[in-house]
Amino acid sequence: MRIKRTWLAVPAALALALTACGGGSGDQSGNGGESGAAASGGIVEVNGSEPQNPLIPANTNETGGGRLLDVLFAGLTYYDETGASHMEMAESIETDDHQTYTVKLKEGLKFSDGSDLKAKNFVEAWKLGAKEAMLSAYFFAPIEGADEEGNGDLTGLEVVDDTTFTIKLKQPEADFEQRLGYSAFYPLPDSTLADPKAGGENPVGNGPYMADGEGAWVHNEGFSLVPNPEYKGERTPQNGGLHFTFYAKQDAAYQDLVGNNLDVLDAIPENAFQTYESELNGRSVNQPAAIFQAFTIPNDLEHFTGEEGKLRRQAISYAINREEVTEKIFSGTRTPAKDFTSPVVDGFNDSIPGSEVLTYDADKAKELWAQAEAIAPFEGKFTIAYNSDGGHQGWVDATVNSIKNTLGIEAEGNPYPDFKSLRDDVTNGAIKGAMRAGWQADYPGKYNFLAPIYATGASANDGNYSNPAFDELLTKSSGASSLEESNKLLDQAQEILFQDLPAIPLWYSNVVAGWSENVDNVKFDWHSVPMYYLITKQ
DSSP states (O other): OOOOOOOSOOHHHHHHHHHHHOOSOOOSOOOGSSOOOOOOOOEEEEEEOSSSSSGGGOOOHHHHHHHHHHHHHSSSSEEEETEEEEEESSEEEESSSSEEEEEOOTTTOTTSOBBBOOOOHHHHHHHHHHTOOOGGGGGGGTTTBTTTTSSSTTEEEEEEEETTEEEEEOOOOTTHHHHHHHHHGGOOOOHHOOOOOHHHHHOOOOOOEEEEEEOOOOOOTTTEEOOTTTTTTSSOOOSSSEEEEOOHHHHHHHHHEEESSEESSOOOOOGTTTTTTHTTTTTTTEEEEEEEEEEEOOOTTSSSSSHHHHHHHHHHHHOOOOHHHHHHTTOOEEESSSSOOTTSSSOOSSOOOOOOGSSSSHHHHHHHHHHHHHHSSSSSSSEEEEOOOOOOOTHHHHHHHHHHHHHHHOEEEEESHHHHHHHHHHHHHHOEEEEEEEEEOOOSSHHHHHHHHTTOOTTOTTTOOOOOOHHHHHHHHTTTTSSSHHHHHHHHHHHHEHHHHHHHHEEEEEEEEETTTTTTTOOTTTSOOGGGGBBBBO
């Protein structure tokens, strides 16, 4: 199955705005109906960015449009604060083999324009995304009839009746149901299916909010939403609506937040890291996100193959003081890695055998390096390639200095002027050293952090890593009888990664966000987006 690359190319402060996640104030449930918060009439002012494209779910893969789609539409399932899946439009999703699924919708569902929401609205929306090769079509790749990019005629989809349809996959996929809360799987009303261009500009959805009239979207300025009275899910709005302001600069948004002119900001700018906690007086959050950061060491790099390579990779990992780097360089806005996934996904395990290699141990690093030297003397420099336009120089310099000082070797950063030039050389196999890597989850599942990056021939396997035992465990996890069993197999797969270290895990990115004095019940979900429907404002 082909899964997209989600590469983080933006500067550090903006990366938080685009991709991070976390938690917020209060102790409300992710279920709006159980939150205990009284509904309020105030319009909540939030930050956003101009969507890249018209708002068609399967053709949106950036966060400006994505956060709007997630409140305008509702899927078969939705993700709570922790990333766990719950039924939303689906009454049930059943399977005996994780290959053929029967989906039963709730009765009486409607779109915000009052038109009926039927099984065909899901099926035809997905088929449109695949037929037109839309940006998120790769999510349809497991379905029969799709090619490896997710394009084609999805023959595995069949409408049974108005509230029932079936999905047949090419092979068992244990976490397929976990993916169904992602926006690519949202439905479309008949009007948008008939005229996608018009529907994308004036979206009609089935989510907790709807566009506030035809002029709701003022391009390059903002988007206004009000509660959708037709919505029949658990994310019931606790406020009178949302107004997104599309900021060109995070600094301006932060100043509006401090002045209580903006209610929620999902990314504190880097230049305020030292002051935001005191300036916001407890109205802030700094928690891990579904973003994994590492650097990849190519599988065939000289001195890093075979037994010598395993020893050197482990030595380098032990030589990195992650705690010091995350504190001094990132002011504690990163969390040292404990595995190859993320602490916000279901089944996260911070005690996988072999993970001790992620702790700083100078003596162990020197011992392992010496063992490798006995096999073959190391020559040259150890380098980490990175893009200079992404705010990476600080951590790269700190990391290579830690390696250099611990192991007594030459180590330095290998800067590229921009992200494109770095990716061109990565894709062409032209980098003769290590290279920075970042991965943002498409959905809250461990498989998504492993298969696209480390499976033999996978779409984001830039180091050309290959281990048949690892691949076999991925295959077994896909066909596992339950998600719990799948996660256990994925932990076994990670044990192999800790032995081979195709990439050196560094840290998880955090969401660093804040809110004004005018709002309460502010929470941030597993991928950093505010849980807008829970926010109250009088």
